[in-house]
Amino acid sequence: MLRLLRTYGLAMVLLTFVAFPLYWMTLTSLKPQTEVFRVPPTFLPATWTLEHYVNLFWLTDFGLLFWNSLKVCLLSTALSLAVGILGAYALARFNVRGKEAYGRLVLLAYMFPGALLVIPLLLLFRELGLTNSHLGLSLAYLTFSLPFVMWVMRDFFASVPVDLEEAAMIDGATRLGALWDVVLPQAVPGIIATGIFAFLFAWNEYLYALILISDESLRTLPPGMMRFVSTTDTNWGLIMAASTLATLPMALAFGLIQRYLVTGMGAGGVKG
């Protein structure tokens, strides 16, 4: 009994530590501007308002930023899944010469510092006309999402029993046919979890988005949101509304895949 009480106590402390910033973000987005600056602060809004959410779409380009981010992140996620799944399947199932070395290079690539690649990518993309382009930014995001997808999906395919494919091939299916009809359907939860992580990494990314896009109409959320701060009087209610809305897609996605989270987080070959 005492033990259970202690566990509950610790869980409460933990929740406060984790959830207070989230609580404060949401709360502030629902307070009128004058109340945000009030001392002592109000822990529940004295006046509830949705004005910041309305203003976000009427007075700022938040809608455009959100839409741009969505486009870039969906494109880079789709590309990394398509290319990565094929490669991961090959690494898990085929005896290609040098595949262990290739697997390590993939992991190394996943660890590359963004600061290392951003300079050459800027110089190269400028030559190729890929700066100020959502396609260019999506390609830059492949530098971390593709290695991630390959690393995680390789483990995932390895955990799918090979018997089913063999059975399908005995029944006359080709390798590719077996991949498409037998393996992929089994791997759907893993693909979704991996895809959500790849999307999250892209959704978070700031440095490439800042450097590779300078056209205001093409800007994505992370640099776009930071710009809200530098205006002369910082409207925290508005900014917290933007932060809340930017968090929403990830919260929804994680809620859906909670069961499969470990799969995605196993990235980096964290083995038993």
Added chain:
Amino acid sequence: MSQHAPPAVGTHPAEDAARPPIGSRSLLGRLLDQHLGVILLLPSALTFLVLLVFPLGYGIYTSFLQRHVLDPEGVWVGLANYAWLFSNAEFWHSLWLSSLWAGVAVGLQIILGTAVALILHQPFKGRSLVRGLVLFPYMMPVVSVILVWMLLYNALYGVLNWLLVQSGIVDAPIAWLSQPGSAFWAVVYVGVWKYFPFVVVIVLARLQVIPQDLYEAARIDGAGAIARFIDITLHQIKDVLLVIALLRTIFMFNNFEIIFLLTGGGPLRSTMTLPILVYEQAFGLYEMGRGSAIAVVMFLILIAVMTIYFAFLRKEQD
């Protein structure tokens, strides 16, 4: 769906699946399979070549140039950028700060993450809800995290200062992010808050596969709670902890956004880690060559750490 054992704890059971798959396969069939493997790898190999290997080479090449961002070619200066770097106190300061930031933040993430995993491993009502909520900081977009903490840390109307003053811990509000003494710890706190859930998830997964009879046996032998924790729990999770420590160290060492957006490397360079130094040189002063030289040094450090990691993996597999 039940067969999806989390690969995090798996080995590669199907690794030999590539043995000539089915009895009937001829030499030709085997050859085709071999080629299919290469064909499936080609798109990713090409992508890596174009987006990683070539830029990496180009970055290394640029580190030997003096090149303004708008300069189409630049001037070959040999090792001058590196000479500048190694004789520059700011570089050594940043290298030290980066190591300190990575070391402290990762150490705290591991301690906190393991402790939380142990709590969430206990059965209690509402556990799955708490498990879900703990992940929130990790999935929250970095920019949202930064903006919330800027507001929380605010010296004039930040709630954190208000709580600290009210409870008598400090006398007057502290400008957390704009004083050299506190800025570093303020960013470390955010780094720990944001990334400790990563440790929780992995350690929790590992805790769940520790055989319960180990604990039973230890209990029968009369081992106390602390002895059981050290001899069984810690012993079982120590390999996972080591791997997480290594990977998280790399991620934190390379992390740009958290510090850059909270403090920009200041005040008085007290949070100027290497990635921010790269940014300052390359995009603040437009010195592409010097920026690249710093990035290359970061890359060499990465290689060194990864070599240790691979050696460790090999030892584990034996």
